[in-house]
Amino acid sequence: MSAPPPLIPLAETIRARRSIRRFRPEPLPDALLDELLDLAVEAPSSWNFQSRSVVAVTSPEGREALARAAGGQEQPRRAPVTLVFVAECEAWRHDLSDVYETALERGAWSPEFAEMTATAGIDFQRDLDARGLAREYAVKDAMLAASFAMLAAADAGLATSPMNGWDEAEVKKAIGADHRDDLAIALLLSIGYPAETRAHPGRRPRSHHVYAETHGTARTEGGRR
Ligand SMILES: Cc1cc2nc3c(=O)[nH]c(=O)nc-3n(C[C@H](O)[C@H](O)[C@H](O)COP(=O)(O)O)c2cc1C
Secondary structure (H helix, E strand, C coil): CCCCCCCCCCHHHHHHCCECCCECCCCCCHHHHHHHHHHHCCCCCHHHCCCEEEEEECCHHHHHHHHHHCCCCCHHHHCCEEEEEEEECCHHHCCCHHHHHHHHHCCCCCHHHHHHHHHHHHHHHHHHHHCCCHHHHHHHHHHHHHHHHHHHHHHCCCEEEEECCCCHHHHHHHCCCCCCCCEEEEEEEEEECECCCCCCCCCCCHHHHCECCCCCCECCHHHCC
16 A cells, blocks of 8 residues: 655655765756755745845855865755855844845835835844844754755655755855955755665654644644643
């Protein structure tokens, strides 16, 4: 008997994705890379301020610089492209009128909502900044974009390697942003065609980290306690 269809179309992709560290050398078709980048920036962001950017590094020199910045990790050297997800910690200080205008033109936001976003949203960001949290919040936006890219790549049959192990100053230098104190690096994501398979390393049982209503209260399958 065949397995029942997944309840969620993306479920198989999410479960089958693995961190892959060996890649075949062939490049990604430009159109596919463009689509992955478009899907990355489809990720939601706080207030839709889109406080993140992504740098696609494909040149041999750029990849080599990223491998060195990543403490000699081979993935940026082996994969045809590494995406550098950047937190734009001060995006909220800049002109956001295009964000408001686009949402208005598309009928997604009312004029009142756009006005509220332009005032309350900026106040929210100013408060974060005063509390030293602007970077953390921009990193959230960047990490969501990276997650979207990782799943989109997996859905396209590509392999990915997310990386946190790198020297931020060196990564910034590799992408020509060493003079930018307003930027922080969130994640490196090497992408390409897999040259290895990896077993699922497993996750702790759901009782260990999935709760109902209050932290520490187990949630059993189907929501029954
Ligand atoms: C935020 C983050 C940072 C990571 N950094 C690295 C890294 O620097 N080098 C590496 O080889 N793997 C890195 N990984 C991959 C993890 O080791 C891997 O996701 C974990 O072992 C689970 O394996 P799976 O991705 O195959 O499910 C990172 C993963 C995440 C989510």
